[in-house]
Amino acid sequence: MFDKIxxxxxxxxxxxxxxxxxxxxxxxxxxxxEADARAKHVALADEAFLIGPPQPAESYLKGQxxxxxxLEAGAQAIHPGYGFLSENPxxxxxxxxxxxxxxxxxxxAIRAMGLKDAAKRLMEAAGVPVxxxxxxxxxxxxxxxxxxxxxxxxxxxxxxxGGGGKGMRKVVAPQDFAAALDSxxxxxxxxFGNDAVLIEKYVEKPRHIEVQVFGDGHEAVHLYERDCSLQxxxxxxxxxxxxxxxxxxxxAAMGEAAVRAAKAIGYKGAGTIEFIIDASDGLxxxxxxxxxxxxxxxxxxxxTEAVTGIDLVEWQLRVAAGEPLPMGxxxxxxxxxxxxxxxxxxxxxxxxxPATGTLSHLVFPxxxxxxxxxxxxDTISPFYDPMIAKVITHGPTREIALARMTRALERSExxxxxxxxxxxxxxxRHQGFAxxxxxxxxxxxxxxxxxxxxxxxxxxxxxAALAAAGLMEGPAxxxxxxxxxxxxxxxSLAHEGEEMVATIRVRAPGAAVIGIEGMEIVAxxxxxxxxxDGAKAVPMARAGARITLFSGxxxxxxxxxxxxxxxxxxxxxxxxxxxxxxxxxAVFVAAGEAVEAGQRLAILEAMKMEHTLVAAxxxxxxxxxxxxxxxxxxxAALVRLEEDEA
Ligand code: MV4
Numbered sequence: 001m002f003d004k005i006x007x008x009x010x011x012x013x014x015x016x017x018x019x020x021x022x023x024x025x026x027x028x029x030x031x032x033x034e035a036d037a038r039a040k041h042v043a044l045a046d047e048a049f050l051i052g053p054p055q056p057a058e059s060y061l062k063g064q065x066x067x068x069x070x071l072e073a074g075a076q077a078i079h080p081g082y083g084f085l086s087e088n089p090x091x092x093x094x095x096x097x098x099x100x101x102x103x104x105x106x107x108x109a110i111r112a113m114g115l116k117d118a119a120k121r122l123m124e125a126a127g128v129p130v131x132x133x134x135x136x137x138x139x140x141x142x143x144x145x146x147x148x149x150x151x152x153x154x155x156x157x158x159x160x161x162g163g164g165g166k167g168m169r170k171v172v173a174p175q176d177f178a179a180a181l182d183s184x185x186x187x188x189x190x191x192f193g194n195d196a197v198l199i200e201k202y203v204e205k206p207r208h209i210e211v212q213v214f215g216d217g218h219e220a221v222h223l224y225e226r227d228c229s230l231q232x233x234x235x236x237x238x239x240x241x242x243x244x245x246x247x248x249x250x251x252a253a254m255g256e257a258a259v260r261a262a263k264a265i266g267y268k269g270a271g272t273i274e275f276i277i278d279a280s281d282g283l284x285x286x287x288x289x290x291x292x293x294x295x296x297x298x299x300x301x302x303x304t305e306a307v308t309g310i311d312l313v314e315w316q317l318r319v320a321a322g323e324p325l326p327m328g329x330x331x332x333x334x335x336x337x338x339x340x341x342x343x344x345x346x347x348x349x350x351x352x353x354p355a356t357g358t359l360s361h362l363v364f365p366x367x368x369x370x371x372x373x374x375x376x377x378d379t380i381s382p383f384y385d386p387m388i389a390k391v392i393t394h395g396p397t398r399e400i401a402l403a404r405m406t407r408a409l410e411r412s413e414x415x416x417x418x419x420x421x422x423x424x425x426x427x428x429r430h431q432g433f434a435x436x437x438x439x440x441x442x443x444x445x446x447x448x449x450x451x452x453x454x455x456x457x458x459x460x461x462x463x464a465a466l467a468a469a470g471l472m473e474g475p476a477x478x479x480x481x482x483x484x485x486x487x488x489x490x491x492s493l494a495h496e497g498e499e500m501v502a503t504i505r506v507r508a509p510g511a512a513v514i515g516i517e518g519m520e521i522v523a524x525x526x527x528x529x530x531x532x533d534g535a536k537a538v539p540m541a542r543a544g545a546r547i548t549l550f551s552g553x554x555x556x557x558x559x560x561x562x563x564x565x566x567x568x569x570x571x572x573x574x575x576x577x578x579x580x581x582x583x584x585x586a587v588f589v590a591a592g593e594a595v596e597a598g599q600r601l602a603i604l605e606a607m608k609m610e611h612t613l614v615a616a617x618x619x620x621x622x623x624x625x626x627x628x629x630x631x632x633x634x635x636a637a638l639v640r641l642e643e644d645e646a
Pocket of ligand 1: 131156163164200201202203204206207208228229231234440
């Protein structure tokens with residue numbers, strides 16, 4: 001085994017690799033860009049080196065820099081993770097030329113699978129079923145149109161260098177072929193600098209089922225399948241293992257085909273054979289076809305780990321260090337069912353737009369494996385994939401594993417960015433998904449139901465109002481408003497750009513009525529906490545004036561600072577009062593001092609935010625009634641000005 005490895009990646013996968021390396025007694029070297037100086041993977045590793053500016057092309061993609069760092073740090077091998085340089089054969093060659101070990105397949109194996117047409121020809125020769133179609137060299141439009149005719153419409157035109165659906169066009173009738181070909185070629189040329197295409201029979205109601213393989217360069221085994229049919233715009237959303245509806249016969253056929261594929265290229269390390277399945281008539285052993293091979297560890301590898309109990313990163317390190325495969329095919333267990341949901345900082349109602357933000361609060365429940373590259377306080381920056389975490393659940397049956405996923409998602413607490421949590425939770429409650437009726441079109445078909453923007457229920461708004469007033473916890477919550485006046489408090493909250501005013505009337509300690517837009521919500525506190533119209537308070541987090549409630553779509557409320565308006569209604573402008581309970585952080589004036597309108601008099605810290613109290617008019621300080629360090633109630637007089645002469 002290695003003594004020390006360098007991890008040429010960031011985020012959750014870097015953390016994941018570090019954890020296994022540590023468990024094997026292997027020292028780790030992290031690399032990081034300027035944006036990641038305080039990232040979790042840097043903190044976890046034994047050593048860390050700055051490699052450049054935030055842009056990946058200037059840091060995580062700088063192969064030569066990574067190799068130099070590995071040599072300088074005394075690492076013997078480089079783990080590429082996924083993405084970045086993980087499937088770059090030139091990088092593999094450079095690593096090996098430097099006398100280091102690349103933890104992954106050989107450069108020729110990666111190249112063999114790099115272009116779809118050559119990969120299909122190779123697989124066909126190895127006895128792996130491929131989608132019927134034309135994957136030859138002749139790129140003459142007439143010839144391709146003839147091939148489409150022979151295959152039978154509908155057909156799919158695919159760029160040989162394609163990925164992520166780019167350069168892909170479905171054609172249903174011959175008269176549309178020429179235009180579709182032109183457009184697919186144009187896109188492929190721009191995206192990949194290669195406009196060669198292949199033509200395939202279009203598979204209706206496709207499912208995406210992939211088989212995890214592992215090789216040591218000679219032997220190969222498979223670790224069963226994963227179903228990744230729940231995708232949106234070619235982004236996987238929830239993956240699972242095994243595939244719903246899989247039969248022993250089909251699994252054996254797919255597993256054997258995947259092992260043949262791996263052996264055909266002398267595969268070493270972790271890889272995935274992607275198959276497309278025609279599921280229009282259930283899963284049938286003669287209806288799966290090779291699509292492509294991913295020559296890396298994949299994002300969704302944890303579902304395979306959950307059902308096999310095997311640590312795939314450990315296998316990667318052992319095989320790269322020259323050990324044979326740790327198990328033979330017959331020894332590899334398959335137990336229960338697992339799901340993985342990808343939690344992202346993204347704005348679902350805005351079309352799944354990537355989001356950024358500092359995660360002021362990040363708490364996950366027990367009962368799920370969480371693979372994450374961020375901690376509370378970390379920032380999701382615009383430079384990288386906005387993944388927050390992978391949530392993985394396992395159970396003896398699909399139903400139980402799915403129920404555990406729903407529960408885990410519903411109890412995950414993220415504040416500081418919008419996320420797809422509510423969307424994921426809705427997906428786990430989807431009838432068709434629950435029934436195992438998955439295909440690649442499910443999300444798009446039912447998108448409206450999955451992203452329905454909900455208006456927060458009145459009891460949630462009431463909770464936000466009470467929290468904003470600082471009355472849910474601390475002395476004020478216990479004593480009620482008896483120490484301060486007025487008895488009715490008004491709190492302005494902004495939610496999704498709409499301002500709402502709540503009135504809070506405290507009737508007794510731990511009992512209040514909250515009025516919101518003509519409705520009254522009764523808040524009561526007992527030994528188990530607050531209830532709003534009988535509904536238990538939901539978990540929440542506060543960062544400055546922002547309150548996030550962890551329920552449903554995790555509504556966010558901003559307390560509209562009452563100080564913005566305080567100056568106008570201070571009686572006569574003589575008294576500067578605390579607008580809310582808080583801690584006096586500083587007082588800047590003394591009795592007898594002349595002040596100007598707008599001048600800073602004191603700072604009050606309330607709800608973790610500092611509020612500057614300013615003079616409403618020109619005048620002279622008559623009296624200072626509070627000092628730094630004082631805890632004051634709302635309405636407490638802090639500074640009194642001399643009677644205005646004018
Ligand atoms: C197909 C197909 C139907 N028929 N090939 C999409 C990405 C690329 N890797 C292959 N893809 C597809 N190839 C044939 N012959 C439908 C898709 C497809 C798809 C495949 C897997 C997962 C999600 C998908 C979403 C749309 C289309």
